[in-house]
Structures are given as structure tokens and as C-alpha cells.
Amino acid sequence: MEDKDKLRILIPHWIAHNQEHAKEFRDWSTRADGVSADILAAADSIDLSNVSLSSALEKLGGNLPHPAWDYKNS
Numbered sequence: 001m002e003d004k005d006k007l008r009i010l011i012p013h014w015i016a017h018n019q020e021h022a023k024e025f026r027d028w029s030t031r032a033d034g035v036s037a038d039i040l041a042a043a044d045s046i047d048l049s050n051v052s053l054s055s056a057l058e059k060l061g062g063n064l065p066h067p068a069w070d071y072k073n074s
Helices: 001-029 036-060
Strands: none
Touching: 001 036
8 A cells, every 4th residue: 555545544544633632632731820822832832734734635635544554554
């Protein structure tokens, strides 16, 4: 499998993983006295990263589903 196709599989996974972290950061920011703004800024940075990843995915041709592929061993 070509690297371009691997990225078309990996990037959606990365985006979803980042969304989970951003949500967790936002949840924790409500309990983080004195540093909530910093934690929210980190969540916003993750959101911005996802914009860049989405742009890259679009330029590569979009999502390429391949659930059986083990990207760690390819």
C-alpha cells in the first residue's frame, strides 16, 4: 500500500483521536482552577490541528476506509 493511501486511512483516525482529547481537555478545564484558560487553549490548538489534518485529507482524495489494515505493521 502506498504512503498516500495509508495517510487516507490514518488521518481520519488521528482526527477522531484528537477530538477525544479536546473534549477531555474541555471537561477538565471546568475543574482546573487557575489554569482553565491554558487547558482550553490547548483544546483550541487541537481543533486547529484537525483543520490542517482535514485539509491534508481532502488534498489526498478523502477518507479511504480499510478496517482490516494494521497500519502499525505495514
